Amino acid sequence: MTEPVLEVSHISKSCGGRLILDDVSLSLNKGELKVLIGPSGGGKSTLLQCIHFLQTPDAGEIILEGRPASDMGRRHINVFRRQIGMIFQDFNLFDHLTAEHNVAIALRKVKKQSRAQALNRAREELARVGLADKGDLYPAQLSGGQKQRVSIARALAMDPKVMLLDEPTSALDPELIGEVLKVIADLSQSGMTMLMATHQIGFARHLTSEIIFMEAGRITESGPPAELLSTCGLSRAAGFCAKLNQLMGRG
Amino acid sequence: MAADYYQALGLELTRGFWLSLKIIGPSAVGGFLIGLVTGAVRGAGHPRFLARLLDGYVALFRGTALLVQIFIVYYGLPNLAQALNLPPFWKALLSLSPYQASVLVFALCSGAYHSEYIRGAVLSIGRGQFQAARALGFTRFQTFAHIVLPQALRRAWPGCGNEIIYLIKYSSLAFVVSARELTGAAQSVSNTYFRFTETFLVAGLYYLALVTLATWLFQRLEKAWARP
Numbered sequence: 001m002t003e004p005v006l007e008v009s010h011i012s013k014s015c016g017g018r019l020i021l022d023d024v025s026l027s028l029n030k031g032e033l034k035v036l037i038g039p040s041g042g043g044k045s046t047l048l049q050c051i052h053f054l055q056t057p058d059a060g061e062i063i064l065e066g067r068p069a070s071d072m073g074r075r076h077i078n079v080f081r082r083q084i085g086m087i088f089q090d091f092n093l094f095d096h097l098t099a100e101h102n103v104a105i106a107l108r109k110v111k112k113q114s115r116a117q118a119l120n121r122a123r124e125e126l127a128r129v130g131l132a133d134k135g136d137l138y139p140a141q142l143s144g145g146q147k148q149r150v151s152i153a154r155a156l157a158m159d160p161k162v163m164l165l166d167e168p169t170s171a172l173d174p175e176l177i178g179e180v181l182k183v184i185a186d187l188s189q190s191g192m193t194m195l196m197a198t199h200q201i202g203f204a205r206h207l208t209s210e211i212i213f214m215e216a217g218r219i220t221e222s223g224p225p226a227e228l229l230s231t232c233g234l235s236r237a238a239g240f241c242a243k244l245n246q247l248m249g250r251g
Numbered sequence: 252m253a254a255d256y257y258q259a260l261g262l263e264l265t266r267g268f269w270l271s272l273k274i275i276g277p278s279a280v281g282g283f284l285i286g287l288v289t290g291a292v293r294g295a296g297h298p299r300f301l302a303r304l305l306d307g308y309v310a311l312f313r314g315t316a317l318l319v320q321i322f323i324v325y326y327g328l329p330n331l332a333q334a335l336n337l338p339p340f341w342k343a344l345l346s347l348s349p350y351q352a353s354v355l356v357f358a359l360c361s362g363a364y365h366s367e368y369i370r371g372a373v374l375s376i377g378r379g380q381f382q383a384a385r386a387l388g389f390t391r392f393q394t395f396a397h398i399v400l401p402q403a404l405r406r407a408w409p410g411c412g413n414e415i416i417y418l419i420k421y422s423s424l425a426f427v428v429s430a431r432e433l434t435g436a437a438q439s440v441s442n443t444y445f446r447f448t449e450t451f452l453v454a455g456l457y458y459l460a461l462v463t464l465a466t467w468l469f470q471r472l473e474k475a476w477a478r479p
């Protein structure tokens with residue numbers, strides 16, 4: 001068996017005396033897309049942020065391509081971080097920069113590429129998410145779906161080994177969700193390794209190898225979508241998914 | 252007599268105006284830079300000790316009258332050096348000329364106000380952009396320099412411009428430590444010729460011209476830096 005790209009091993013995190021993550025473990029093989037679902041407050045965002053050390057886990061280990069993050073030390077956490085792309089629910093584009101420069105700035109400042117080189121790459125990545133003609137626009141001039149695609153291009157430009165997506169479509173109007181999901185589906189097909197928190201179960205079940213159900217800081221169920229959803233009504237996860245699907249009017 | 256007056260008026264006030272410019276220029280630039288650095292550190296709250304120390308500086312300069320500050324720096328510091336019997340080097344260092352004392356106090360006072368505008372603007376930049384930058388591998392400093400500050404500056408700029416306009420006018424307080432800038436010159440001309448109204452009217456026009464020019468310039472900059 002090949003070594004997983006990302007391994008999350010026994011992560012725990014408490015905040016203000018409350019356990020938010022309770023001994024969470026999972027692993028991602030190359031090219032895999034796994035989906036995190038579960039009720040609000042279940043700890044999905046916290047888990048993704050802990051993998052990225054945007055929050056520091058209290059215990060456990062994050063292992064990227066066989067290298068534990070703890071080996072790199074606090075000082076080199078930025079080197080660790082730039083190998084993992086993060087997509088946020090509310091895009092978090094840099095408001096003072098055009099779409100092109102949003103993508104280019106990390107290449108220039110973090111990877112120390114020249115301006116021309118970085119801009120070239122930025123244009124390539126924007127084209128990849130279908131925004132070749134929007135490079136000169138500022139975030140305020142883009143729709144929500146376009147903003148989220150810019151943020152995906154920005155993460156991709158860093159050549160991440162894994163992408164973490166935290167409800168990438170839940171801040172979007174329904175008619176804009178499709179364009180973002182399509183980009184994510186294309187990415188998955190092109191072999192990107194991804195971990196995504198989402199409520200778009202109808203979409204996720206066709207792409208994902210595993211659905212992970214999180215509740216109260218624990219992984220309570222996990223398995224291939226067919227398996228997990230077929231036992232409809234029996235497990236908490238199936239009930240939750242059925243409800244979600246119902247809400248979204250999909251089967 | 253009238254001819255003498257107009258000659259003195261023209262000559263003295265123009266000379267005073269130049270000294271005013273020489274006080275305002277470095278005070279405005281120095282004050283803005285002080286405000287930028289201290290406001291950035293206070294907004295970031297990091298390093299924590301320094302941020303708290305700078306809070307103290309701002310509270311001190313915003314909390315006391317400018318006139319008092321000038322008197323303390325101009326008269327108080329040399330007296331203090333004398334009372335403590337400091338070595339000659341320190342005595343010389345603490346005995347500032349009227350010009351030096353004015354620029355120092357104006358820059359520090361103005362800096363305290365700029366600091367507040369910049370700090371507020373830094374705090375208004377959403378946490379999300381900070382997180383996104385860290386997620387891309389920016390260091391804390393890079394995030395601040397390339398993401399937070401450029402946006403904070405745009406937001407703070409109208410306030411900072413306003414502060415510089417105030418500075419132009421309160422620079423007239425330099426005359427209390429006998430700097431012969433615009434107001435000091437107007438004072439001396441009107442005392443000599445007993446013509447107060449016209450003299451201060453002309454001085455007022457000089458200030459008005461300068462403020463108008465500065466306002467126009469700041470608005471140009473604001474437009475040039477604006478982002479949709």
Ligand SMILES: Nc1ncnc2c1ncn2[C@@H]1O[C@H](COP(=O)(O)OP(=O)(O)OP(=O)(O)O)[C@@H](O)[C@H]1O
Nearest residue numbers: 015016020038039040041042043044045046047167
């Ligand atoms: N900084 C914090 N301090 C205290 N509690 C926190 C903090 N961050 C998160 N929590 C708590 O941790 C729990 C998990 O939050 P989290 O945002 O990870 O859930 P989630 O599964 O992402 O929910 P959602 O679907 O609403 O995004 C919540 O109960 C939340 O209130």
Ligand SMILES: [Mg+2]
Nearest residue numbers: 044045046167
């Ligand atoms: Mg969340």
